[in-house]
Amino acid sequence: MTQRKPKIGLTPCSSMKDYEEAVREAGGDPIELSNSDDPLAVLGGLDGLLLTGGPDVEPSQYGQATHPTTKVAQDRDKFELPLTQEAVKRDVPLFAICRGVQVLNVAEGGTLTQDIPSQVKTDLNHAVNVPKTHQTHRIEVTPGSRLAETLGMTGASDTCPVNSRHHQALDQIAPGFNVSARAPDGVVEAIEKPDATFCLGVQWHPENFWRTGEFKGLFDAFVAAAAKRSR
């Protein structure tokens, strides 16, 4: 019996290659979506959804005025917010990265901190842009979380280094979601929906490590969840 590869829809962004390669390494078939797709119709052809990185979510979507440093992408919001809500509703396996985790949180009713440098007391630099795999700060992973499981962490206080290219962060967490990692300064670095088949978002960029596999466990768990739908 042959089994087709699970189809993973990727929201379009300016650097697709690493997302696509990370999905392929995990056995998935990456499909680049278009912001002009009908968000509800396109989901029907997918086994999993990956929300990629990019600019900021329009602050009016979570009831705030726009901070001077916020750079929005309204065409992406218009497509991605209803797509995300529908994916969560249908329990389509969902993995959200950087902007993606911010989209996920806002879509499900959470809010964002628009400017970490001026709004969070921290000595950490969360916005180191090059090289893409530079591991600039550590994260503290919540024991017993799905994230801990996918990263093979079994201890009571596991940490790991991550790359970090964000100037915004999650503030109020959406109802039904748990924090699964924080930076040492308290900034939320990952959330997950415990009752979902797979619904997890991270603030760093695991896809940049597809060549060396530091975060392969995350992509493997996501694509394995999607594969259950492709049978």
Ligand code: MN
């Ligand atoms: Mn960070």
